[in-house]
Amino acid sequence: MKVSGMLGSDLAMAPLAAAELENRGYDALFTAEINNDPFLPLLMAAEHSQAIRLTTSIAVAFARNPMTVAQQVWDINQFSGGRVSVGLGSQIKPHITRRFSMPWSRPAARMGEFVRAMKAIWHSWQTGEKLAFEGEFYNHTLMTPMFTPPNNGCEAPRVNVAAVGPLMTETAAGVADGMIAHGFTTPKYLREVTLPAVERGLETSGRERSDFEINCPAMVVCGTDEASFKQNLQAVKAQLGFYASTPAYRPVLELHGWGDLQTEANALTRQGRWDELGNLIDGDILDNFALVCEDLAQMPTAFKSRFGTLIDNWQCTFESGDAETQRQLLTAIRNTEN
Structure with missing residues (x-):
């Protein structure tokens, strides 16, 4: 199992944070689009690291278009020597239409086309072939030499799609190189909903499970x-x-x-009672959504037992203390048998 660490969005801290994540032994680092752009810290991380993989988890796809994302990711990938993958998410309709003032319709179909369009753009830049992508949502049919970026021989970036429901998950497995499961998931949901949808998507693309990476920011209480x-x-x-x-x-x-928990929690948010949301989470719910382990030494074995057959990369937001403790923890997770 691989383990990724969160870079954060503070541009001033990005160089030191990237070097520290690499020093601690993470396989990859990721940025998130919350209240900052996810690509700028990724560029700084590329400059201040040597081998660690770099990815967004996630960048909001529908706030952009395939060409703009393709350009940004291509440039950072070339600069980093081919270490970049891009994680894309759809967000939800109110944010797309009211925050970004962008169109919203059929998110799974739109996301599938977004990824195919982006890959078509990269293929044109790599091979010199005419760009001729025409779809229902996106059309990219013009690419002249002046606007074709330099190519230093790196492979095209990998693409991961964030998915919760079966339709988006199936779409991800049909067009992308991997998926990002939501942190709000359980082993039961992964087994009974996510993995069957992945298999359906892989069947449409003629690939095996080993060709597809499942990333998950699984929650840990330790x-x-x-x-x-x-x-x-x-x-x-x-x-x-x-x-x-x-x-x-x-x-x-x-x-x-x-x-019914969703109804109750949603009612609290409408009343502005955000601080009370955690009180709704009883022990049974907590144990299903998070790995609760009071003994840090036992956490790697417990984690691999719970998620080892379900995910390929843990997007870790859990901090265990000093750098050496974290390094030992990551090594143990990689090496512990399921």
Whole structure:
């Protein structure tokens, strides 16, 4: 299993953070599009690292178009010596239409076409072949030599698509190199919903499961001492409560018979009672959505037992203390047998 670490969005800290993540032994680092652009810190990370893989997790696809994303990712990939992959997410309709003022329709179909268009653009830049992508949502049919970027021989970047529901998951497995499962997921949901959808998508593209990478920011409650454990516990419960309030994630709860939790959590958000969301997460819900392990030494074995057959890359946001402790933890996760 591979392990990725979160870079963060502070441009001033990106050089040091990238070097530290590489020093700690992460296989990759990732940026997220929350309240900052995800590509700028990735560029700085490329300059201040040597071998670690670089990715967005995620960049909002529908806030952009295939050409703009293709250009940004191509440039960073060339600059980094071919270490970049791009993780794309659809976001939800209110953000696309009201925050970004961009069109929204049939997100799975649009995402599939977005990825195909982007790959067609890269293929044109790599081979010199005429760009002739025509689809339902995107058309890219003009590429002159003046606007064709330099190619230093790097392979085209890999593409991961964020997915929760079966339709987007199947789409991801049909067109992308990997998927990013949501942190608000459970082993049961991965086994019964995600993996069957992946297999259906892979069948349409004529690939095997080994050709496709499943990334997941699986949640962990752990700590180096009692105080850090309790702090981490409260933070994870609050995050789970926030996710539970989102209508798009209700199917994950319904699989476990907890659909009413989404209604209750959503009502709290409408009343502005954000600080109370974590109180809705009882022990049973917590244990299904997060790996709870009070003994840090036992965490790698427990993690591999829980996720080892389900995911290929853990997007780790869990901090275990000093650099050496984190390095040992990552090594143990990679080496522990399922």
